[in-house]
Each structure stands twice: as C-alpha cells, then as structure tokens.
Amino acid sequence: MSTQTEHAEPGVLKKYLWSTDHKVIAMQYLFTGMAMALLGGFFAYGFRMQLGFPDHSVPGLGLITPGKYNALVTMHGSIMIFWVAMPVLIAAFGNFLIPLMVGCDDMAFPRINRLSYQVFLLSILVLLASFFVKGGPFGGAWTAYPPLSASGAYNLTPIGATLWLVAVALEFVAFLMGGINFTVTAMNSRAPGMKMYDIPILVWMIILANVIFMASVGPLIAGAIMLLFDQTMATGFYDPTRGGDPLLWQHLFWFFGHPEVYVVLLPAMGIVAEIIAVFARKKIFGYKMVLYTAWAVGFLSFVVWAHHQFVAGIDPRMANIFSITTLLISIPIAEMVFLYIATLYGGSIHLDTPMLWALGFVVEFLIGGVTGIFLGSSGTDIYLHDTYFLIAHFHYTFVPIAIIATFAGITFWYPKMFGRMLNETLGKIHFWGTIIPFNVIFIPLFITGIAGDQRRVYNYALFAEQSRPELQHLRTVSTIALLFMLAFQLIFLFNFFWSFRRGKEAGANPWRSATLEWTVPSPPPHGNFAEMPTVYRGPYEYGLPGHAEDFVPQNVPD
C-alpha cells in the first residue's frame, strides 16, 4: 500500500512553520524545548551564583535582589518542567517516534498536532512577555501557593503572576490536545500485525504519561481558573476570610503535581528501555512486567499527592495514609529498574554514548528514588521538608529525567532525525562533563539540607538562626560545579550543530535496532514508509539463534 500524500514541494514557510508532518512538529518542539533549557539553565546560574557568592553582582544579571531571586527560582522550576521536560520528552520524541514506531504515515489528526504546537508556542510568548511587564516575572514559586500567588500586594509581581498562570494554562491545553492525538494514534493507527504487546515500550510509556496527564490536570485547570479570578476579579476562592481555603489550591495543585512527575518519568524510562535493549543486544527482561509496573505506578501516582503537604497543616490522619501510599509507589518503580538491570545481565554490552546516558540515568535516578523514602515518610519529612535535602532529592530524579534521558534520546535518535552521526568522542566528553559536575552540585546540598538549610531563601545572612557560615563552602562548591556543568553543554551544542553537515552519514540503521523507525531512510521522507509495513514479531528480537544477524526487525516476514 503506497502513501496517499503526493503533492508539490511546499515553500519554506509552509514546510517549517505551517507543516502538519509529525516529524517537523517534533523538531519544532525539540528546538523550542532546547532553547528554553538554555534559559532555565541561565536562571539556575543566576540564583546559584547568589547562593554561592552572596551579595556579589552576578555577571549577566547584576545584583540579585530578593525579588529577582524569587523570580529566578520560580522561572527556573516552571520552565524546566513545563517548557523543557514535557515538550522534549513527550512532544518531541513522541511526535517523531510514535507514527514511525507503530508503522503509520503520521498522527491520526495532523492538524490538531500543528495546533498543539501553536498553542504551546503561544504559551511561551505569554511567559516571555511576563519578563518585560511592570514588576517582572512571577516570583511566587512554581507551586504558586495562595495567598502569595493570589495577591499582588504580597508577591509584588501582579501582572507577571497572571501572565504566568495563563502561560501554564495554555501549555496544559497544548499538551491535552497533543496527548489525546498521540493516544488515538497509538491505539488505532498501528501497522497490521502489531498487537498490544508488540508495541515498543517507549510508545506505551508516552501514552501512559499522556493518560496520567489528562486525568490529573483537570482539577488543576479548575483551580487555575479560580486562582485567576482571585488574582484579577476580587474573588475569594482561596481566602479563608471570605469563605475560601488556601489549602484547596495546594491539594488541587499537587493532585496534578505528583502524577506530573510520573508524566515526565515514564517517557524517560521508555527512552532508557529502548537504548538498553539495543546496546545490550538483548530483549527487555519482562516486557509485560515493565508494562504492569508502569500501569501500577500510573494508578498509584493519583493517591500519593499530599506527601507534598505534610507540614502544610493537613489532617494528620491523611498524613498517615499518604505516607503509606508514597512508600508503596517506590515498589513498582524499583521493580522497573530491576527489570532493566536484568536486561543488562548476560547482554553483549556496547558502551556507546547513548548507552552511557541510559546507564547514567539508572544510577542517578536510583539515588533520587532512595532519598525520596526519607521525604515520603511523614515523620522524617517534618524535618526535611523544604530543605535542600528535598531540592537535592528532586534534582536527582528530575535531572535524570529531563537532562540525562533527553541526552540519551537525542544521541540515540539523532542519526534517524538528521541523517548524520554525532561525534562519539565529543559525546563521551560531554557525558562525563555533565554527570560528574551534576553529582558535585547536589551531594553537598544533601548535606546542607540535613544540616537545616531552607530552600527559597536568597541570603542566609539575614536570618540569624539560619546563618551558618561554616556551610558556605559547600554552597560555593555546588555553584562552581554548576558552572562546569553549564560549560560542558557547549560541547554538546557544538557537536549537535556541527554534525548536521559534518557528521558521518548515518544510513537507515546505524545502531542495528529492531524497531520500525530504523527500517526507513534517515531522515524519513514525508509519509514515512514507501510501503506501509506489516508486523510479524515483538520489538526486541535480539540474539535469536539460527539467524545470520543478531537481530530481526519487526517487519521482516518469518
């Protein structure tokens, strides 16, 4: 069956800015997400410079006042989660890979796909606009608790607060549209012969992430409307003196906020799964178990949210319940990690750059997960909440998700996307230059956190009981490590752009992978498959005895 799409070559504008081709939309999301990552990283540089060298003017930002500090941390957190992790892990990889991996020519609804990027871009424009309004960008933390976020008199960034809220709401709409499109495509548009358990794990993970997102964001959209009205229309939804309750926002936010972390985690784990299978030349150990644990995580993620609110004054009986569920959820995640390790065992391991990133993910995420136990138990959390221990914990989970898994995915699928190989040597230098400084940034923060350093404080010198100059060297070490980590990203950027033209030509399947996206040219043409494939087997048939090659692609007849 040949594709239905025969048409004249479109002009530049239509090809790159108005395209409905899922691969072009994927690139739009990827490049936008990468640009926002630079911005988010720059903001981290800003506030870490203040923390490492308090009250010194920061090159490129000037003196960091309390208001500026609050805006920097708020923007860093918001940007990294909503405008880097989600667009890159879900929208970029999902858009590029899902139609290819399930064997069809595009998403089920290409124009909705295009619209989703346009709404996403609008959300970024709204966010960037907030940098230029009176008062500057929102400074009430990415969690936006009222009354701070509801009252301009408190947050001192009234216009920024509303613009931020609108930007987040638009981002939600974009991802609802995109996510539902992906889900319908994966459910309906699969190649003939691709049954449920023949679908690559990454596709499953992205779909599950989309479903989790869709089911959890609804109450927050409701809550955001209420906050918007509190900000702009003098309502009192979150004002206890007017019949409202600030805790309601917290609950609505975290009801979404906790599933959200799994929304970004699952695609990351999916990317790692794909890479491990290819570079260990071994099928995923316990494919179905990986799915079942992912579904279990997905469901459990909806009943753990109040562990973010243990010290907020919630009903203590709730704290008991949420402690138990939170500790429970560590089990399926650990199980998934064990399955990946079991996949490696006995495999023929090739330590190419993508594999280094995938293994790095497993190691670093393990640390993040284990440190979460102390925070998930309400007793210890009373001490550790909102300290740097918490910050180090969630960076040991988020950085593997948003940075390590992203680099794993980019280095793995770059040949398919751009038709060229990235430079391996530069890739390895970039890997070590990111991983080592990353640990040097956050291990000292575990220590300062346990010692009592509170988060969201721009200068400890102003608070007598918090001012512990003996810890300052740890804070400074952390900042210097960040500078190294940021510097090494230049190597990645150079490699990425230089290899566009000067990288070795990749061919269709440089990694010798068995999934469908590697059966088409690199980069794939419009319509993807010259002839629509039929699928005969699962996605990880490596090391089959009696075959000339050590892998059999999904679309090769028996």
Place this chain on the structure above:
Amino acid sequence: MSATAKPIANTRSGTGIPTARLITWWVIASEIVIFGGLLAAYVMHRIGHPEWADAASHTNTWAGAFNTFVLLTSSLCAVLAHKAADARDGPRAAKLLRLTSLGGLIFLCVKGYEWTTDIRDGFVLSSGGFWSFYYTLAGLHGLHVLAGMIIMLIVSADAAKNRELQRVECIGLYWHFVDIVWIFLFPLLYIAR
C-alpha cells in the same frame, strides 16, 4: 497535504472504534476531570458553609429548569441528527444539528437574562463564596456550550454536502456530555441549594 486528504493513520482502527469517535471519548474523559474538579471544590465548600444557603436561594429556579428543558430537547435533536447521518441523509442531519445549535443559543440567551438580573440585584462574581462558584461553574459550562455550537455549525456545513458525516455523531457525543454536566449543575445550583 490537501484539506481533505487524510493520513492512513486516520483511517485505521486498531480498537474497532473509528478515530474520530475515539478522540471524542478521550476529550470527554478529560472534560470529566475538569468539571469534576471544579464541582468537587464547590461541593466541599458548600457543605462546609451552610450559611451560603441564603445566597443560593436567589438563583432563578424557573430559568434553570427551562434551560434544562432546552438542553434536553437539543440533545434529542443531536441524536436524531446522528440517526440521519447514519442513514447518510446529510442535509437532514445538518438541519437537526442547526436546531441543536439553536437550542444552545436559547440556553445562552436565557442565561444572559438570568445573569443580567442577578448582577442588577448586586450579585456579582466577587459577591461571596457561593456567587464566585456559581458564575465560575455556569460560566465554564456556558463556554463549552458556545464552543459546541460553533463546532456544530462547522460540522453541519460539511454534513449538508454529505461530507464528513462521521463527525455528526462525534459532536453529538460532546453535546450530550455538556448536557449531562448541566443535568448535575441544575440541582446543585438551583434546587438542592
């Protein structure tokens, strides 16, 4: 890609449900949690604030009941449109969809009248807990009615030419969902206050 050329991805059906209807069900699922979240927030506040009964007594039950009748009737038109579309009678389906839209318009006009009198009586969005929720709930619902009407008119334009008839059922499903939300809003805001 021309406006009507669909990708193969759109025409396949691994689940047995056509892609258009499948995406409609997912949209409805996402709307359940949006309205559900807002409704849950309202209900817990309302139960915790029995003194809101006084404010709540000022909503116009007859306007609410009439609007319920209007939406139920428009849902009837929507499902009859679906039946016509299944019989491949595009022009009849289009006519019935336009009638459904008309129902939506009547609903919004009644609501407009209702709100005008409420505001004239001094009850605005910021008049207190009950009114904030009332306007937000009914307003969000009203926006969905408006969006539904617009989409419905677009679908009926195609249907009149016997094109994209599968969309008649889909916009109907969305409309029935909007009707069901109102079926619960009506008692919450107008009778069991």
Place this chain on the structure above:
Amino acid sequence: MTTEAQTHAHVDHTNYVKVWAILVALLVVSVAGSMTHIREVVLVAAFGVAVVKAYLVAKNFMHITVEKRWVPYLLVVCLLFIVILFAGVAPDVMHHSGLHWTNPSANQAERSAAGAKRE
C-alpha cells in the same frame, strides 16, 4: 466492521422522542420535589433524578452501552479519580477548626447566618 453494524442496528430501534419525554417528566419531578422543602425529598428529587437522567442520556443518546466496554470503564475511572480527590481534600476544606487551628471568619459567618435565620 461488525461493531459499527451492531451500533447502527441499535440506533435504529431506540425511540428517541420517548426517551426525551421521560427525561422531561423527570425534570418536572425534580422541580416538584424541590418545592416540598422536605430535605430528604429535595435531595432525592434533585440528585437521584440527576443520576437517572444522566444514565438515560448516556445509554440512549450516547450509546455508551453498545460501545467497546473499556470506554465506559475509562469514564468511570475518571469519575473515581474525582472521588479520590474529594476524599483527600474535603477533610481539610470542609472543616473550620482542627487540633491546633480555627478559622474565625468562617465560624463567624456560620454563626451570624444561623443567628439571622433564628430571627
């Protein structure tokens, strides 16, 4: 596809006007019930009727019972999440005092309304 044919067959047999008439009758019942001002009657008339109406619309107009089974399950799961949300949040939002805190404005509002009612 068999499913589509089954759905179409079902569509043709339902008398939609009859369903509509039942829905309108139920609407009348719910309004009438609310006018009795007996709390239990009002609640049952209001919400009991709403649930029945919603079911009738879902079954007869949306054909949800003829659809693939997982579709109504998906929608019910979404509702379940809202129930979980309510269960987790209501203990905090519905109360106006706890072990170590009170909300004086809310208590005041409740008392003055109760006082006004008595007058």
